[in-house]
Amino acid sequence: MFQINEVVDLDGQLYRILKTVGDQIIWIEVENKKAFPSFIHIDELEQLIMSEKLTRVSDPFSYLLQLTPTPGSKEEQKRDKYFEIIKPLVINDQFYIPKVRAEYIKQILQGGEISKPYLYRLVRQYWQRGQIQNALLSDYHKSGAKGKKRTANDIKLGRPRKITSGIGAIIDERTEKLFRIVIDKYLLTEQTFTVAFAHRRLKLLYEQYFPNLSEAEKPTRRQLEYFFNREYSDAHKLISTNAPTTYRKDIRPLHSTATMQALGPGSRYEIDATIADIILVSDDNRNQPIGRPILYILVDVFSRFIVGWYIGFENPSYVAAIQALHLGMTDKNKFLQNKELNSESFEWPRPGLPEAILADRGELIGHQIEGLEKSFNIRIENTPPYRGDAKGIVERNFKTLQAEFKPYAPGIVTGVTVKKVGGRNYWLDGKLTLSEFTEIIESSIVMRNFVDPLSKYDKSSDMPADLPLIPVHLWNWGLQNRTGRLRTADPEDVRIALLPTEKVTASENGICLFGLYYSSPEILSAGWMHRVSSSNRPKKLMAAYDPNHANEIYLFHETNSRAYWVCRLTDMSRAYRNSSFWEVWRNLELKKKAMNQSRLNADKVRAVHEKKIESIISSAIKSTPKATNTNTERMRNVGQAREKQLESERLDRRPKTKVTYPSSKVISLRDNDDIDEYPTYEDELFDDGDD
CATH class of the missing domain: 1.10.10 (Arc Repressor Mutant, subunit A)
Known part of the structure; x- marks a missing residue:
């Protein structure tokens, strides 16, 4: 029931069990500087335990088992010396008998190597501290009160000054x-x-x-x-x-790895975007820089296999994320069949739907992703803001992929954007177009998935030692030996489930989305566009749309169902055929601005118009004399007054005839002789001859 060297507590006093002799136990009080081994019956100890007066406690000197003095040190030499002195006594089976103990102490003292009080101190220390050689080690670690604060009174702590004058400040x-x-x-x-x-x-x-x-x-x-x-x-x-976000992201200790949360391929995908560190140029004019492209990566956590990506200039958003998600859930062999990357050695695994997708809060959050979440039972997990470390696997892939082209490609983004001593503006160094950069990234993805081993992959215990740590091999091994999480689905259904959704309204003109009207044969058959008040068309519905293509939308015509009708633009919205929704939104915004400007101008003119109306009405009121006839007489004369007003109106509309009056004789105020003073050319002007 009791073991040697076990420590027990009896009414607040610690005792160490040294030996068991029959039904008797030899123990010693641990903290008593004058204690000696004593006897106690086992039955008595059991009674003390039952009465809860005696309890087992941890050994206060257990740390001595871990101490290892430096070989050849003074501390080791003293320990070994002291043990050799007390060894004859402590190894004797009858050390607990006072007479036997006294005889051995007498023999040890005859050697003259140690005094009697110090000998008793060593023997007692050996028993109280666990009956091991390290029990004889000196407690040098307690010397000097290392790490403990000193109290400064009137004397300065620390060594005196040798160079600087004065005593120095007392740190109280x-x-x-x-x-x-x-x-x-x-x-x-x-x-x-x-x-x-x-x-x-x-x-x-x-x-x-x-x-x-x-x-x-x-x-x-x-x-x-x-x-x-x-x-x-x-x-x-x-x-x-450090800022809280910086500390949590870059400094805090890590407690586990991402692979621990992934049971196999498809357990969790991570998706994230970055701005590539390179300046690209226009396809039409290679001398015109167009900026840094956006790179989206969708990676499987278990195998580190990059299953989807997007390379372009769409800002990080849901619209760009769905491009990578859709590619991640479709067959890449068909996608790359016209590229040099496609070969028998690069056979892409069969795609499927994952169990969970981890993304930033702004990319896959809200009702836009509900189609994928509810229809295909994919769990969407969002990271906290400013926590890039939560998606460490995809973040690591960004560095790896960009390291493929940084040593060679021109236009690499550096810390200096203006020309300095020996430097250049990297905006003017770009040489690659988007299509060329896409080829580089896709080739790097193939190398990452099929060729390059993962040097820091944390394998689990059930993985074979000879398993190549290459993403495609980890993927294939996980499908065969781990829980399969990938599920199949129709690619078109997945594409529509990934599209953004919006509320639409139904009217006699069709389905209205962003001011555009759509229709379909199913809508016509259902009678939703009949111009009758008794039409049973629904008030509000949901529809999915492709931002790149405004010609058609996908109407979810049933509540709580993903069944859809394909609706196309009606002639009423024919101006937007073959346009994107970005063009639609831009035109609608321009239309609103023009309408707003027209309203501002109209308000200015209308103010003058209303003021004129008020002036006319006010003048009319003032010009109206007080009526002398009775109301009955006034009402009786309405018809006669109307006829009179009509005759006046007709008279005003009658064309005015021009009155011709006879001309009078002109009487000259001059004499006739004065007429000859001025030459006249009347004969020459009106002569018909050819002279």
């Missing part, structure tokens, strides 16, 4: 309080203040509490730095000097 509680104020304000912040800067601020603060003090009596930088390192742990410094 008030000074430590000032230390903490400066440290919390300048050193434990996300800003990069140095210890030297904090020390200068400390001296300014110190002068406010202790004025007229010489520079030599102020706390030194070394004292501040020593206090900082003693009172604040490295973990505390890292947490305080």
Whole structure:
């Protein structure tokens, strides 16, 4: 029931069991400096246990088992020497008998190597600390109170000064309080203040509490730095000097690996995007840079196999993510059949739907992904904001793929964007087009999937030692030996499930989406477009659309169902045929801007118009005299007054005839003789002759 060297607690006193003799136990009090081995009956111990007075406790000297003195050190020599001295006594089976013990102590003392009090101390230490040789080790680790804070009274701690004059500052509680104020304000912040800067601020603060003090009596930088390192742990410094997102992403300790969460191929896909570190040029004009492309990667966590990707200039969003997702769930052999990458040695595995997809919150969140989530039972997992480390596998692939072209390709993005000494603007160095860059990335993906081994892949215990750590081999092994998570589905159904969805309305003009109208034979057969009030058309429905193609949409005509009708643009919206929805949105925005500008202009003119109306009405009211006839007489004369007004209106519409009056004789105010003073050419002007 009891074991040798076991430690028990009896009413707060620790005892160590040294030996079992029949139904008796030899034990010794552990913390008593004058204790000797004593007897106790086993039945008595059992009674103490039953009464809950005696309990087993952990050995307070268990650490001695782990100590290993340096070979040849003074500490080892003293331990071995002391053990050789007490060995005749402690190895004797009757050491617990006082007479036998006294005889052996007498023999040891005759050697003259040790005094009697010290001998008793060693023997007692040997028994109390576990009956091992290391029990005789000196407690040097307790010397000097290493790591414990010293209390400064009126004497400065530390070695005296040899070079600097003065005694120096005594670091008491008030000074430590000032230390903490400066440290919390300048050193434990996300800003990069140095210890030297904090020390200068400390001296300014110190002068406010202790004025007229010489520079030599102020706390030194070394004292501040020593206090900082003693009172604040490295973990505390890292947490305080780094932003929470940076600490969680780049610094915090890792507790597991991503592969632990993936049981096999298809258990979890990771998807993420990055901006490639290269400047591309236009296909039409190679001298015109167009910027950095977007690279999306969809990777299987278990095998590290890259199953889907997108390369283009679509900003990181759901629209770009679905391109990579759709490719990841379709046959890549057909996709690459016209490329040089396709060969018998690069046989792509059969695609399928994963069990879960891990993505950023802004890419696969909300109702847009519900089609894939509900129809195909794919779990969508989202990472917290600014936590790129949550998708470490796909992040690692970005570095690997870009390392393939960075040493050779022109236009690589560097830290300098302007020309400096010996530098160039990398925006002007680009030479690759998007199609050429796509070929490079796709070739790198094939190398990554089929050729390059994973040097840091964390294998599980059931994986064969000779299994090549290449993604395609890990994928195939996982399908055969692990739980299969991939599921098959129709590619067109998957594509439609990935498309964004939007609420649409049904009217006699058709299905309205973004101001465009669509129809289908099924809608006509259902009578939704009949121009009658009794039509049983639904009020609101959902439809999926391809942002790249506005000619058709996919109408989910039943509630809680993914069954769809293909609807095409009606003649009412023929202006947008063969357009993308981006063009539709841009035109609608321009239309709204033009309408808004027209309304602003109309409001300005309408204000003048309304003011004129008010003026006319006001003038009419003022010009109307008070009626003298009764209301009955006024109503009786309505017909007569209307006829009179009509005659006047007709008279106004009658064309006006021009009245011709006879001309009068012109009487000249001059004499007739004056007429001859001016020449006349009437005869020449009206002569018909050819002279």
